Amino acid sequence: MIPEIGHFALILALCVALVQGILPIYGAAVGNSALMAVAKPAARTQFLLVLTAFGCLAYAFADKDFSVLYVAATSNSQLPLHYRLAAIWGAHEGSLLLWTFILTIWMFAVTLFSTHLPDTMRSRILGVMGLVSVGFLLFMLSVSNPFERLIPAAPEGRDLNPLLQDPGMVIHPPMLYMGYVGFSVAFAFALAALLGGNLDAAWARWSRPWTTVAWCFLTVGIAMGSGWAYYELGWGGWWFWDPVENASFMPWLAGTALVHSLAVTDKRGGFKVWTVLLAIMAFSLSLLGTFLVRSGVLTSVHAFATDPKRGMFILAFLAVVIGGSLLLYAWRAPRVGLGGSFSVLSREGLLLANNVLLVAAMGSVLLGTLYPLFLDALDLGKISVGPPYFDSVFVPLMTPALFLIGVGPLAQWKQAALPDLAKRLRWAFGVSIATAVALPFALGTWTPLLSLGLLLAVWIFSTAVVGVRERVGHVAGDGYVARLAGVPRSYWGMLLAHCGIAVFIVGVTMVKGFETEQDVRMNVGETATIGGYTFRFDGVQDVMGPNYTAARGTFHIIKDGRETAVMYPEKRRYTAQNQVMTEAAIDTGFLRDLYVSLGEPLDDGAWSVRLYHKPFIDWIWGGCLLMALGGVVAVSDRRYRPAWRREPQTVPAGARLASRQIA
Amino acid sequence: MIWLALIALLLFTPSAWAGEARPLGDDPAVEERLKHLAVELRCLVCQNQTLADSNAPLAEDLRREVREMIVKNMSDKEIIDFLVSRYGDFVLYRPPLKSTTTLLWVGPFVLLVGGGIALVVALKRRGRKVADAAITEEEHRRVEQLLSEGVKRS
Amino acid sequence: MTRFFLPLAIFGIMVGFLAVGLTLNPREIPSPLVGKEAPAFSRQQLHEQDKVFARKDLAGQVWLLNFWASWCSGCKIEHPVLMELAKSGAVPIYGMDYKDQRDEALAWLNRWGNPYQIVGVDLEGRVGIDYGVYGVPETYVIDKQGVIRYKQIGPVTEEALAKTILPLVKELQAK
Numbered sequence: 004m005i006p007e008i009g010h011f012a013l014i015l016a017l018c019v020a021l022v023q024g025i026l027p028i029y030g031a032a033v034g035n036s037a038l039m040a041v042a043k044p045a046a047r048t049q050f051l052l053v054l055t056a057f058g059c060l061a062y063a064f065a066d067k068d069f070s071v072l073y074v075a076a077t078s079n080s081q082l083p084l085h086y087r088l089a090a091i092w093g094a095h096e097g098s099l100l101l102w103t104f105i106l107t108i109w110m111f112a113v114t115l116f117s118t119h120l121p122d123t124m125r126s127r128i129l130g131v132m133g134l135v136s137v138g139f140l141l142f143m144l145s146v147s148n149p150f151e152r153l154i155p156a157a158p159e160g161r162d163l164n165p166l167l168q169d170p171g172m173v174i175h176p177p178m179l180y181m182g183y184v185g186f187s188v189a190f191a192f193a194l195a196a197l198l199g200g201n202l203d204a205a206w207a208r209w210s211r212p213w214t215t216v217a218w219c220f221l222t223v224g225i226a227m228g229s230g231w232a233y234y235e236l237g238w239g240g241w242w243f244w245d246p247v248e249n250a251s252f253m254p255w256l257a258g259t260a261l262v263h264s265l266a267v268t269d270k271r272g273g274f275k276v277w278t279v280l281l282a283i284m285a286f287s288l289s290l291l292g293t294f295l296v297r298s299g300v301l302t303s304v305h306a307f308a309t310d311p312k313r314g315m316f317i318l319a320f321l322a323v324v325i326g327g328s329l330l331l332y333a334w335r336a337p338r339v340g341l342g343g344s345f346s347v348l349s350r351e352g353l354l355l356a357n358n359v360l361l362v363a364a365m366g367s368v369l370l371g372t373l374y375p376l377f378l379d380a381l382d383l384g385k386i387s388v389g390p391p392y393f394d395s396v397f398v399p400l401m402t403p404a405l406f407l408i409g410v411g412p413l414a415q416w417k418q419a420a421l422p423d424l425a426k427r428l429r430w431a432f433g434v435s436i437a438t439a440v441a442l443p444f445a446l447g448t449w450t451p452l453l454s455l456g457l458l459l460a461v462w463i464f465s466t467a468v469v470g471v472r473e474r475v476g477h478v479a480g481d482g483y484v485a486r487l488a489g490v491p492r493s494y495w496g497m498l499l500a501h502c503g504i505a506v507f508i509v510g511v512t513m514v515k516g517f518e519t520e521q522d523v524r525m526n527v528g529e530t531a532t533i534g535g536y537t538f539r540f541d542g543v544q545d546v547m548g549p550n551y552t553a554a555r556g557t558f559h560i561i562k563d564g565r566e567t568a569v570m571y572p573e574k575r576r577y578t579a580q581n582q583v584m585t586e587a588a589i590d591t592g593f594l595r596d597l598y599v600s601l602g603e604p605l606d607d608g609a610w611s612v613r614l615y616h617k618p619f620i621d622w623i624w625g626g627c628l629l630m631a632l633g634g635v636v637a638v639s640d641r642r643y644r645p646a647w648r649r650e651p652q653t654v655p656a657g658a659r660l661a662s663r664q665i666a
Numbered sequence: 667m668i669w670l671a672l673i674a675l676l677l678f679t680p681s682a683w684a685g686e687a688r689p690l691g692d693d694p695a696v697e698e699r700l701k702h703l704a705v706e707l708r709c710l711v712c713q714n715q716t717l718a719d720s721n722a723p724l725a726e727d728l729r730r731e732v733r734e735m736i737v738k739n740m741s742d743k744e745i746i747d748f749l750v751s752r753y754g755d756f757v758l759y760r761p762p763l764k765s766t767t768t769l770l771w772v773g774p775f776v777l778l779v780g781g782g783i784a785l786v787v788a789l790k791r792r793g794r795k796v797a798d799a800a801i802t803e804e805e806h807r808r809v810e811q812l813l814s815e816g817v818k819r820s
Numbered sequence: 821m822t823r824f825f826l827p828l829a830i831f832g833i834m835v836g837f838l839a840v841g842l843t844l845n846p847r848e849i850p851s852p853l854v855g856k857e858a859p860a861f862s863r864q865q866l867h868e869q870d871k872v873f874a875r876k877d878l879a880g881q882v883w884l885l886n887f888w889a890s891w892c893s894g895c896k897i898e899h900p901v902l903m904e905l906a907k908s909g910a911v912p913i914y915g916m917d918y919k920d921q922r923d924e925a926l927a928w929l930n931r932w933g934n935p936y937q938i939v940g941v942d943l944e945g946r947v948g949i950d951y952g953v954y955g956v957p958e959t960y961v962i963d964k965q966g967v968i969r970y971k972q973i974g975p976v977t978e979e980a981l982a983k984t985i986l987p988l989v990k991e992l993q994a995k
Contacts, residue, residue, distance in 0.1 A: 236719075238718075238719045240719070243714070245714050246714070273792075302713050302714050344792070344793060345789075346789075346793065347786060347789045347790070347793075352789060355785055355789070356782070356785060358785075359778070359781035359782055359784075359785050360778070360781075362777075362781060363774060363777040363778040363781050364774075366773070366774065366777045367773065367774035367777065370769075370770060370773045370774065371770065374761075374767075374769075374770045378766060378767075383766045384754065384755060384766065385754060385755070385756045386755045386756060386758070386761045386766075386767065387708045387755075387756050387757070387758060387759050387761065388759070388761055388770065389706075389708065389716070389759025389760070390705075390716075390759060391705075391706050391759050391760035392759070392760055392761060392770070395760075396774045399775075400774060400778060521689065522689065522690040522691065522697070523687040523688060523689055523690055524687060524688055524689075524690050525687040526685075526687070528685070529685050529686065529687040530685070530686060530687060531686065531687040532686075540687070602690075611690055612687075
């Protein structure tokens with residue numbers, strides 16, 4: 004019964020989504036306020052309906068209802084409850100429901116925080132989001148129904164893929180989807196503005212916090228996925244340039260460009276057309292990622308089970324949504340005004356240069372990801388495009404972008420002078436160069452990449468210091484602390500995000516430059532030393548997990564004659580699918596990780612063991628979290644705050660008229 | 667005191683008794699080269715893994731084959747040619763530069779240079795068009811007014 | 821004006837490619853060996869262990885070389901098709917037992933039938949590597965001059981046999 008309620012809720016949600024997608028947009032076009040007023044209650048109803056469906060599926064998992072095909076396929080009675088609930092998004096159908104659920108959460112949020120928007124704008128935004136939702140609900144109800152019954156019911160579930168039985172699975176997909184789907188808000192704002200023809204600076208101001216929040220979620224989501232791959236796949240890497248990773252990285256790059264170009268549009272009213280295109284691009288790339296993961300056109304470590312019918316559906320959906328919005332763009336964009344003037348060398352100009360670099364990087368990832376498909380489709384042979392390609396293309400593209408991080412925030416708006424900039428930045432430059440040359444020698448090895456990485460990281464840090472000093476000099480107030488407090492939060496947010504990138508670069512550079520690994524055969528009592536740490540192997544014991552049996556090794560770590568840690572890597576056999584998983588043990592530290600992974604048992608009780616010493620690796624994810632934190636701090640800035648504490652009311656007609664005239 | 671120090675030494679250096687573990691490969695230099703090669707080669711049966719990372723039986727066979735070729739002192743190019751002649755360019759994670767992959771290798775830099783030129787041209791052209799910024803300043807002021815009006819009403 | 825249509829045009833091209841991509845199998849890797857001389861091998865036979873099975877013994881005829889194993893599930897699927905083909909006598913099939921246990925391979929053939937003229941043993945998968953095998957079953961069509969003319973990746977299906985393999989074999993035999 005419960006699954007049927009869920010199914011029915013989805014059908015109702017589809018009806019509501021249709022109403023929400025059609026009436027308000029039509030109402031906005033003809034100026035009928037009654038039709039426009041439908042948007043808000045429709046969005047909220049749809050949220051409740053999808054929430055119901057989601058709750059029903061969660062209940063079916065909690066209740067171990069193996070008469071539901073999806074539950075039987077992705078869980079097992081021995082699977083612990085938290086993984087049963089995470090199994091909701093463990094495969095195609097349920098993750099699609101999560102997608103839709105999160106879309107309605109964002110819609111609901113828009114209804115809460117959009118009371119200051121003109122009616123027409125709000126109805127169009129919710130209308131566009133409703134139309135996107137129609138596509139996903141149709142997809143679920145036609146070829147991917149999570150509530151499909153299995154008659155007769157299976158006595159036992161097939162279990163969740165052991166790779167996914169991990170705390171990362173509980174939190175990574177919701178975070179990632181919050182980011183992907185969050186870009187739908189910026190997308191809807193852009194389309195609403197195109198539809199209404201009122202692309203003014205207010206539009207940019209309104210879009211900014213939404214975009215930034217979505218970007219924060221995506222940043223955290225990607226970082227968590229990377230961290231998960233690091234400890235779960237058991238071979239110590241943290242980014243593989245796999246098509247699915249690229250699918251999440253492309254919207255991130257477009258979203259990062261969008262965050263920056265919104266700043267230009269907000270400040271100067273310029274490059275609106277470009278900003279709109281980026282908003283469309285960021286969400287389109289999220290949709291494209293969904294297609295790539297679910298259609299089976301590319302091979303990937305973590306692709307979903309594939310079905311050509313589903314591929315066809317998403318492709319058609321993609322063509323309608325993206326094609327439609329790009330058509331609207333081509334039709335409406337030429338009429339948009341130009342905005343205020345600024346010179347090539349100015350804060351605006353540099354922000355746009357950053358956009359060029361980020362979009363070129365995004366284009367390269369897209370090209371590399373789809374190129375094997377292009378060649379295959381043209382029957383020109385099969386090739387693989389992997390990490391060596393992306394590494395060699397990315398370094399030259401990102402180096403100038405990272406250099407600009409140091410220059411941009413110090414350049415004046417409208418018009419900057421090169422000699423002045425050079426003068427203000429010279430000591431930061433000197434410090435960076437000196438560090439880049441000297442530090443690698445002090446650490447023992449000098450390679451060009453190591454030096455370049457350190458140069459860029461120190462450059463970002465030191466220019467941040469210059470920036471803060473100048474800021475504090477300009478802010479009025481007595482005493483240093485009072486002046487620091489006077490610096491707006493959006494500035495601190497930006498600084499934090501940029502320093503996050505520097506921290507990230509330090510992590511990447513140090514790991515690449517100094518990581519060491521050893522493949523050894525270890526007998527009980529034998530030791531191996533790596534990076535100054537001695538690992539002593541104390542044998543393997545059999546342990547029982549809830550749904551697996553495992554061989555657990557014990558390693559004592561000794562440094563400078565003192566025992567610093569005990570590590571327990573495991574080799575697990577999951578009973579339901581009879582699948583063997585390597586569970587690495589990691590001793591995390593601020594300056595280094597120790598990583599042990601059990602290989603195969605050899606003769607006479609020895610095991611093959613892989614040991615890693617990875618300096619600074621946690622800085623990679625720490626940097627990402629700092630970036631996201633920067634976004635959060637920026638959004639909490641005073642100028643966005645009134646929007647969050649608004650009583651429900653509409654903007655007076657006079658103001659609406661003004662906004663039209665501006666366009 | 668000396669005794670105490672000796673006992674402490676014995677207690678805290680358990681590794682002093684145990685033997686050193688042996689590396690898995692016979693010759694560390696061979697393993698080093700194998701690793702260097704294998705991270706750029708694709709495991710054919712896996713979904714998307716390098717030959718270095720994969721534990722698939724074919725990957726193990728191929729590693730053995732590559733190891734033997736390294737011991738025979740064959741060059742990197744000879745080893746890669748051996749694999750390409752059997753499995754095609756698909757095994758290479760770094761696609762070779764050919765007529766069909768020119769776009770792949772040149773594309774990113776074309777994008778970068780094209781984007782840069784487009785930006786400078788657009789900004790220059792724009793600078794001429796919006797010479798009179800008075801209107802836009804006015805526009806900006808009105809937008810600010812519109813936004814603050816909304817604020818006041820809350 | 822046209823520049824505003826540029827994104828739409830790029831997207832249109834991409835959708836075209838993606839649509840074609842849906843019809844392709846990204847896991848099927850064409851062999852660079854087609855059109856080249858079949859690599860030589862000389863292996864112990866599965867049934868009569870004192871005899872060898874060598875490529876050069878088969879010169880002058882068109883033949884199929886089928887890589888299989890008792891542990892391989894795809895081989896089970898294609899097996900009835902191979903039995904049917906062997907019975908028709910249209911083309912001789914030679915087998916290569918890939919990375920398998922001898923007793924299990926023999927038991928498998930006893931149970932399901934033996935379509936092969938001779939079966940060679942490739943215990944360590946080295947012949948497989950020479951032929952670019954990346955997953956059994958794989959089947960090669962080799963002509964009178966010893967040149968590989970076609971490679972079937974995955975099970976030999978009725979359809980592949982009727983549409984591709986048999987017409988090719990006839991054409992090669994007529995030469």
